[in-house]
Each structure stands twice: as C-alpha cells, then as structure tokens.
Amino acid sequence: MKDFKNKLIRFMYGRYGTDQLYIAAIALYFILVIAYSFIRSPIIIGLSWVVLILTFYRTFSKNIYKRQRENQMFLKFWNPIKSKFSLTFRRLKDIKTHRYRTCPHCKKVLRLPRKTGNHTVTCPACRNDFKVKIKF
Numbered sequence: 001m002k003d004f005k006n007k008l009i010r011f012m013y014g015r016y017g018t019d020q021l022y023i024a025a026i027a028l029y030f031i032l033v034i035a036y037s038f039i040r041s042p043i044i045i046g047l048s049w050v051v052l053i054l055t056f057y058r059t060f061s062k063n064i065y066k067r068q069r070e071n072q073m074f075l076k077f078w079n080p081i082k083s084k085f086s087l088t089f090r091r092l093k094d095i096k097t098h099r100y101r102t103c104p105h106c107k108k109v110l111r112l113p114r115k116t117g118n119h120t121v122t123c124p125a126c127r128n129d130f131k132v133k134i135k136f
Helices: 002-012 021-036 042-060 063-094
Strands: 098-102 109-114 117-122 129-134
Touching: 021 063, 021 129, 109 117
Parallel strands: none
Antiparallel strands: 098 109, 117 129
C-alpha cells in the first residue's frame, strides 16, 4: 500500500491538482447525472461526460499557470454570486435580532441591532452620518 501511495505522489508531482473550479465541475457533473436519471437525454449524459473529462484533464495538467488563470476567471464570476447568497442567508438567520441597511454614500451594507425608531448611524467605511428608521 505504501508503494502505491509513493507512486501516486510521484505521478502527481508537478501536476495542478484540485481547486475551486474542480469542485464546481464535479458538483455540475453530479447535478447532470441526477438530471439524467429523470430526463433520459443523450445530450445530458454527453455533457456530463465532457464535464468529467475536462475536470480530470485540468487535475492532471502540468500547465499550472493556465489552470490558475482559469480558476481565477471562475472565481471572478463565482465570488459575487456566493457573497450575494451568503448575505441573504445571513439576513434570514439574523432576522430576529438585526436589520441590514445600505449606506447612501458608499453603498456598503451595514448590520444594525433591531431597535425600533429613528437612529443616526455612522458608516464605518466612509464615516458618513445618515438617519435610519427601523419599523419592526
């Protein structure tokens, strides 16, 4: 078993390996396989095979610079979507204790304690004072 592990380590030396795009591609592959179980379409299974082959190609590639650029391009696309969803889930989690308001000057989202009434808030990013009304 140790011999196999050493051979695998030697084989992977100098290869790119896994990253966030790899994880997203594998997730897409599983989504396509599940969709294929409901909708028997050759297009879906063909697309899933293409995704799987490209994922393994990226994993075993020795052109690390290109794979890093691909991952950075993916993260430029993915991070705004991820941050939007994480903020939405955090808002739902904090709905009983906090309210979220946007600074009119710098558009930063502020997390305020839930105290009803009119308040003056100072934005920590731009130091702008503005009035906020929390109704409930």
